[in-house]
Amino acid sequence: MPNPILVFVENKDGTLKKGAIEALSEAKRLSDALKSEVVALVIGNNLGSAAKEPAFYGATKVLTVEGAAFGHYTTAPYTKAMVAAFNKVKPDAILFPATLNGKDLAGSVAGALGTSALQDVISINADGGTLTARRPVYAGKAIITVKALKAPSIISLRPKMFTAAKSDQSKQSQVEKLDVAIDANDQRVKVKEVLKAATAKIELTEADIIVSGGRGMKGPEHYKIIEELAAILKAAVGASRAAVDAGWRPHEDQVGQTGKTVCPTMYVACGISGAIQHLAGMSSSKCIVAINKDPEAPIFKVANYGIVGDLFEVVPALANELKKNQG
Amino acid sequence: MKIAVCIRRVPSTETTVKVAADGKTLDPAGVEYIVSPFDEIALEEGLRVKEKLGAEGNEVIAVTVGPAEAATTLRTCLAMGADKAILLKDDKLYQRAPYEIAQGLSAALKELAPDIIFFGKQAVDDDNSQVPTITAQLLNLPFVGLIVKLDLAGKTATVQREIDGGKEVLEVVLPAVFSAQKGLNEPRYPSLKGIMAAKKKPMEEKAANITANTLEVLKMEYPPSRPPGKIVGKGVEAVPELVKLLKEEAKII
Numbered sequence: 001m002p003n004p005i006l007v008f009v010e011n012k013d014g015t016l017k018k019g020a021i022e023a024l025s026e027a028k029r030l031s032d033a034l035k036s037e038v039v040a041l042v043i044g045n046n047l048g049s050a051a052k053e054p055a056f057y058g059a060t061k062v063l064t065v066e067g068a069a070f071g072h073y074t075t076a077p078y079t080k081a082m083v084a085a086f087n088k089v090k091p092d093a094i095l096f097p098a099t100l101n102g103k104d105l106a107g108s109v110a111g112a113l114g115t116s117a118l119q120d121v122i123s124i125n126a127d128g129g130t131l132t133a134r135r136p137v138y139a140g141k142a143i144i145t146v147k148a149l150k151a152p153s154i155i156s157l158r159p160k161m162f163t164a165a166k167s168d169q170s171k172q173s174q175v176e177k178l179d180v181a182i183d184a185n186d187q188r189v190k191v192k193e194v195l196k197a198a199t200a201k202i203e204l205t206e207a208d209i210i211v212s213g214g215r216g217m218k219g220p221e222h223y224k225i226i227e228e229l230a231a232i233l234k235a236a237v238g239a240s241r242a243a244v245d246a247g248w249r250p251h252e253d254q255v256g257q258t259g260k261t262v263c264p265t266m267y268v269a270c271g272i273s274g275a276i277q278h279l280a281g282m283s284s285s286k287c288i289v290a291i292n293k294d295p296e297a298p299i300f301k302v303a304n305y306g307i308v309g310d311l312f313e314v315v316p317a318l319a320n321e322l323k324k325n326q327g
Numbered sequence: 328m329k330i331a332v333c334i335r336r337v338p339s340t341e342t343t344v345k346v347a348a349d350g351k352t353l354d355p356a357g358v359e360y361i362v363s364p365f366d367e368i369a370l371e372e373g374l375r376v377k378e379k380l381g382a383e384g385n386e387v388i389a390v391t392v393g394p395a396e397a398a399t400t401l402r403t404c405l406a407m408g409a410d411k412a413i414l415l416k417d418d419k420l421y422q423r424a425p426y427e428i429a430q431g432l433s434a435a436l437k438e439l440a441p442d443i444i445f446f447g448k449q450a451v452d453d454d455n456s457q458v459p460t461i462t463a464q465l466l467n468l469p470f471v472g473l474i475v476k477l478d479l480a481g482k483t484a485t486v487q488r489e490i491d492g493g494k495e496v497l498e499v500v501l502p503a504v505f506s507a508q509k510g511l512n513e514p515r516y517p518s519l520k521g522i523m524a525a526k527k528k529p530m531e532e533k534a535a536n537i538t539a540n541t542l543e544v545l546k547m548e549y550p551p552s553r554p555p556g557k558i559v560g561k562g563v564e565a566v567p568e569l570v571k572l573l574k575e576e577a578k579i580i
């Protein structure tokens with residue numbers, strides 16, 4: 001049997017991240033094809049039920065690293081924990097969710113093991129026993145197929161591109177605690193404070209629906225209508241760079257080549273022209289809806305559905321119609 | 328304080344990607360190159376740190392791994408205000424994997440021994456987002472990625488970094504490696520005076536020290552093309568039809 005697949009099970013105070021479940025599910029699929037097994041690594045200070053859950057998605061073994069030094073993510077201690085798990089199970093591949101911390105860790109672990117990571121991968125192929133992965137480059141303007149020349153393959157999976165398996169709560173697995181010694185050298189970075197967003201926002205990269213506003217919004221005060229539409233659709237709110245640079249929206253809301261890459265089920269672009277750098281970040285959305293008063297706007301070339309019109313009339317009307325529909 | 332800023336020469340974000348005849352790389356014909364946008368932010372932060380500390384005894388050094396043409400990219404950095412530049416020559420930049428580039432950079436950075444090393448959070452061509460952290464690994468330095476704020480007090484940096492769903496305040500002992508996220512600052516444009524001065528600033532050139540070989544690109548292809556766009560109608564009258572289509576055709580709501 002080939003060596004196992006190791007999965008970094010990112011959790012927040014014991015709750016598994018969506019991306020971690022997707023990574024476990026994909027690891028299970030690959031391990032079935034490769035006839036290997038899935039080992040999960042759970043790191044934190046307060047693991048709660050996080051050590052039990054990987055079994056529900058197919059992990060046959062769970063390693064845990066617990067302690068005060070792991071309460072908040074910092075690169076060095078988490079890297080040390082991953083390397084300890086690597087030395088223990090000698091996996092052929094290590095999977096991470098391509099969340100902000102998952103990508104940070106994947107790169108760092110790659111460095112520690114003398115190799116490169118395949119980041120933000122959108123599909124993995126295990127035919128013939130060799131792993132190859134596809135990942136977007138040039139912000140999605142092209143896709144490359146890559147393979148690691150050196151074991152292990154270190155791969156982070158773009159959120160929402162891999163199907164999460166149904167959890168099977170009857171499954172259990174062996175749990176083993178790993179002792180990882182953290183010294184002063186690993187603690188040169190200290191987390192002082194966590195600043196939460198003012199309102200509990202839906203993460204752009206995890207959202208099923210995104211409503212985005214661009215320069216056509218004319219000012220920060222008008223985002224009220226975008227937020228109202230987003231609330232009805234249970235959507236996240238995004239923005240073009242023009243809106244961010246004007247100071248109407250925070251930087252973390254920017255979608256595009258120098259903002260977030262998103263692939264929701266539906267992306268509603270309001271008052272966004274569809275510049276190449278904006279399209280780069282959102283054109284893999286499953287369904288694109290555009291509202292723009294300029295019928296020549298390039299956004300209409302990629303939109304599944306477009307309405308030519310004034311967003312200040314169309315967006316509230318759309319919100320109303322949807323509300324009516326929901327009854 | 329010695330501040331190193333790592334730079335990558337990338338195709339302009341306007342570039343329409345064409346796959347080359349080898350089926351694996353970007354066709355470079357007609358492509359314009361720029362400083363990767365996140366690296367501009369990194370350089371700007373380096374310049375601001377130096378300006379705060381004063382010119383005396385403080386310097387900003389732009390470093391790149393790249394082909395001979397990357398000298399132009401470094402001149403842009405010098406025009407923005409970097410004091411000197413180092414070109415680690417490597418004709419195969421665009422076939423190199425992240426570990427290889429980090430290897431080239433870290434060999435040169437070890438000699439330089441900077442107090443701070445800045446990177447952009449990712450290059451906008453290969454979107455690899457890992458050269459900064461691998462470099463930190465190879466230099467055994469602390470690393471904080473995605474910073475959006477930096478304050479220095481002596482040998483301690485207090486930074487804010489973006490995390491999923493918020494931000495975090497961290498304290499780091501220098502020397503350290505940081506990667507810059509959008510929001511950290513607004514990069515300046517090179518002034519005419521800066522462009523003139525850049526011509527006289529020192530640029531060192533030497534071969535990049537790269538031996539590793541960690542990834543192989545097998546194929547480059549285009550993303551699936553989207554179906555042609557469809558205009559549902561004009562103005563508010565089109566709204567009921569749109570909702571109907573989203574419900575019955577797209578089955579989203």
Ligand SMILES: Cc1cc2nc3c(=O)[nH]c(=O)nc-3n(C[C@H](O)[C@H](O)[C@H](O)COP(=O)(O)OP(=O)(O)OC[C@H]3O[C@@H](n4cnc5c(N)ncnc54)[C@H](O)[C@@H]3O)c2cc1C
Nearest residue numbers: 214215216240241242256257258259271272273278293311
């Ligand atoms: C290096 C680089 C990186 C970049 N990265 C990004 C990025 O990550 N993300 C990004 O978005 N951009 C990015 N850009 C900027 C990009 O080129 C465009 O400038 C930007 O996307 C334009 O934003 P916009 O569509 O909101 O504004 P505009 O292009 O000004 O478009 C506004 C649109 O609103 C419409 N409109 C106006 N009023 C109304 C109304 N009342 N009702 C309906 N429609 C209306 C107009 O018809 C127009 O189409 C980048 C640029 C560079 C150079």
